[in-house]
Amino acid sequence: MPQPFMNTPPKPEKLGAMTAGFLQEAFAGESQASQKYLAFAARAADEGLPNVARLFEAVAYAESTHARNHLSVLGGIGDSSENLKAAFGGETFEIDQMYPAYDAVAELQGAKEARTSIRYAKSAEQDHQALYEATRTTVQTGEDMVAETINVCPICGHTVIGDAPGECPVCGTAGQFFRAF
Numbered sequence: 001m002p003q004p005f006m007n008t009p010p011k012p013e014k015l016g017a018m019t020a021g022f023l024q025e026a027f028a029g030e031s032q033a034s035q036k037y038l039a040f041a042a043r044a045a046d047e048g049l050p051n052v053a054r055l056f057e058a059v060a061y062a063e064s065t066h067a068r069n070h071l072s073v074l075g076g077i078g079d080s081s082e083n084l085k086a087a088f089g090g091e092t093f094e095i096d097q098m099y100p101a102y103d104a105v106a107e108l109q110g111a112k113e114a115r116t117s118i119r120y121a122k123s124a125e126q127d128h129q130a131l132y133e134a135t136r137t138t139v140q141t142g143e144d145m146v147a148e149t150i151n152v153c154p155i156c157g158h159t160v161i162g163d164a165p166g167e168c169p170v171c172g173t174a175g176q177f178f179r180a181f
Contacts, residue, residue, distance in 0.1 A: 009072035023070045030067035034060045084136035091129035095122055123170045124157030131159065151178040 041056035099122040106114040135145045151164040156171040164178035
């Protein structure tokens with residue numbers, strides 16, 4: 001008989017090296033599939049196919065669920081302070097190592113659009129890093145962050161707490177197009 005719905009991912013467990021490696025690969029694959037399907041959903045919606053978009057969104061949610069479960073079993077989900085620290089570390093890696101290396105290669109290969117995508121991402125990662133650092137400081141005092149709107153540029157990912165700017169300082173997108181969370 002299946003377990004009742006618990007609204008929690010599976011618990012972390014001690015894993016053998018091969019199982020841990022496979023779950024890391026599965027986590028990456030499921031995460032990528034989720035994002036790819038969300039992009040497919042947006043395209044279907046733009047093409048006037050709302051039901052196809054809904055299918056892609058539903059499957060993206062399922063793939064995201066798989067990724068979350070794998071991450072949980074791997075022990076990759078801690079308390080909010082630990083998660084903010086881990087997120088800050090991930091952003092730091094992207095800012096300091098990953099995107100500079102990728103940009104250098106794209107420059108050598110004359111990949112102008114790739115360089116723009118990399119520049120947008122690196123700039124947004126700097127936003128995220130600062131937000132995670134400030135929020136972790138707040139969480140460590142036992143408080144939640146202030147309940148303000150979080151706005152994200154749909155083109156470059158520039159992220160701000162509070163009102164969207166009139167124009168994105170990174171890519172120039174009008175603030176009215178920012179997505180509010």
